[in-house]
């Protein structure tokens with residue numbers, strides 16, 4: 087057995103065992119069409135407990151032919167979620183694009199969408215808002231929903247109407263995901279894995295059923311990385327009930343409302359929280375309908391929840 091040190095990307099982890107991309111996949115030797123791409127099972131010591139889906143690691147085969155982790159390579163960001171007792175739990179690392187997946191049933195929480203967009207700013211990642219299950223829009227979408235959707239578009243976020251059953255919107259989404267590592271996030275049952283399956287038909291990702299109450303059943307249980315055909319990766323992640331804001335400051339919260347940016351330098355106070363302060367340029371922009379009022383009201387609610 088050689089003791090070559092390999093570099094690889096983590097597909098998923100089960101306890102102390104990591105599934106890592108097989109280095110033979112990066113072979114540019116075209117004659118090796120049938121090279122074995124079976125992921126490598128790698129054991130990780132306790133000190134590597136923080137390694138997650140999307141991380142880059144180094145590993146080697148030991149004398150018995152088993153593989154073990156040598157090191158975690160630096161990450162450029164990591165998505166965390168408050169876990170047990172509010173302690174943050176890292177879900178995935180090295181993310182370029184956060185795909186916020188929503189549907190009409192289970193219904194969309196625009197608060198949740200805002201919080202993911204705030205997270206995207208903190209990660210320094212791009213974000214897309216996906217409205218899946220377009221076949222259900224007619225029966226379930228309200229005027230407020232359409233207005234909220236349009237507001238995101240006006241701010242500059244791509245908003246995609248999709249249907250994972252018919253494939254509507256899939257090409258557009260694939261195009262936006264090219265050459266990036268994208269993570270699908272959102273509530274359980276909105277269709278994240280169904281969309282992933284449409285993009286990668288051979289991956290056979292398990293999808294769930296919706297209960298009578300319209301709630302998803304948490305079908306996906308761990309974040310998993312898939313390689314895309316057109317360069318890039320997709321991470322399918324387990325559905326959330328809610329996505330709480332982490333430990334962020336008022337200023338970081340405001341950074342997550344990217345439509346504030348062009349106005350905030352005109353507030354009288356440079357530490358303006360855009361709440362009660364006089365001569366606040368954000369409030370003026372809201373009054374003049376330049377900033378969507380519901381987004382602003384959700385910002386105020388989030389701001390007060392931080393205190």
Ligand SMILES: Nc1nc2c(ncn2[C@@H]2O[C@H](COP(=O)(O)OP(=O)(O)OP(=O)(O)O)[C@@H](O)[C@H]2O)c(=O)[nH]1
Pocket residue numbers: 218219220221222248249250251252272273274275276277278279280281292293294295296302303304305306307323324325326
């Ligand atoms: N009508 C309709 N149903 C859809 C669509 N996309 C997905 N579904 C259904 O929604 C259900 C949930 O889909 P999943 O893909 O498992 O949802 P998920 O977001 O991955 O859920 P978790 O893994 O629990 O987070 C399945 O029964 C799908 O068949 C769609 O565009 N239209």
Ligand SMILES: [Mg+2]
Pocket residue numbers: 278279280292293305306322323324325
């Ligand atoms: Mg799923």
Ligand SMILES: [Zn+2]
Pocket residue numbers: 350353354358359360361363365366367368369
């Ligand atoms: Zn202000």
